[in-house]
Amino acid sequence: MDDDLQLARAAAEAALATEGVYSLGTGRYAEAATYGPGEKVTGVVVGSDEVRVHIVVRYPPPEPIPALAERVRERAASIVGGRATTVVVEDLEVVQDENL
Amino acid sequence: MRIFNRIVMILLLAGLVYLGVATVVYIFELGPYQLEDLSNTLGFGGLYEGLNGYVGNIESGNVEALDIIALSAIALLGLILFILELKPPTPRRVRMQRGTYITRRVVEREVSPVVEQKPEVLQSNVKVKAQRRPGAKVEVRASIRPGEDARSVQSEVQSRVQEHMAETGVPISNLRVRANESDPRQTKTRVK
Numbered sequence: 001m002d003d004d005l006q007l008a009r010a011a012a013e014a015a016l017a018t019e020g021v022y023s024l025g026t027g028r029y030a031e032a033a034t035y036g037p038g039e040k041v042t043g044v045v046v047g048s049d050e051v052r053v054h055i056v057v058r059y060p061p062p063e064p065i066p067a068l069a070e071r072v073r074e075r076a077a078s079i080v081g082g083r084a085t086t087v088v089v090e091d092l093e094v095v096q097d098e099n100l
Numbered sequence: 101m102r103i104f105n106r107i108v109m110i111l112l113l114a115g116l117v118y119l120g121v122a123t124v125v126y127i128f129e130l131g132p133y134q135l136e137d138l139s140n141t142l143g144f145g146g147l148y149e150g151l152n153g154y155v156g157n158i159e160s161g162n163v164e165a166l167d168i169i170a171l172s173a174i175a176l177l178g179l180i181l182f183i184l185e186l187k188p189p190t191p192r193r194v195r196m197q198r199g200t201y202i203t204r205r206v207v208e209r210e211v212s213p214v215v216e217q218k219p220e221v222l223q224s225n226v227k228v229k230a231q232r233r234p235g236a237k238v239e240v241r242a243s244i245r246p247g248e249d250a251r252s253v254q255s256e257v258q259s260r261v262q263e264h265m266a267e268t269g270v271p272i273s274n275l276r277v278r279a280n281e282s283d284p285r286q287t288k289t290r291v292k
Contacts, residue, residue: 028203057206064269069200088193089202092209 025090235273
């Protein structure tokens, strides 16, 4: 259980460190999270054979959305080892240009 | 359809449970219940007679056209329900590449502003369906004023949406645009 939490934390950090990712998604119909004793990591669901990362993309994105999602998937996959990695683009967040 | 099939199964199982409990009560003759009364209590007496007569008619080749139609319809309905049950469910999210998905809401949020950029479009309604193969099925309904050229609006909206989605990279496998004339008093915007 602790391993799952650590894995979820690492995958979340990797996703958030990717340019174009605004935040982690929370899921729509059910909460997307990994649960541990007294703690949860929202935005990453660690299963026995799959890790699913939910992201909210900064809009406008720095690159096409599929490419961005693929980059997040590659980063997360390098952390989670042999488990299948899935990335879900859950929402877009319009961000004002800081230079304006 | 899975829900419909589940309801049918729940009703069937509830009936079997009821029948099972009643049979146990009658077998052990709990209270005033006797096993020989069970079929009458459940109201099967008339059913047995009717079924007997019906099967007898079929055996003697005396089947009415209406019966054949009814039996064929029941068999067809069963087949359709069976196929729908076997059919895998439509995915909730739109597949982009291997292992990457996008929610239908995001696709809607991408398409809707592009449609409404067109001055002739007073209101848009975007429906997105996910498919098992990559790409979304998008249906756009654009409301335009009466008298506008619906065909040119449709084709322009179609090309604009395709261009925009190609820029963002969100795959659309099927895009259908319809422009309907609407009363401007009932649309989101009256004037553009």
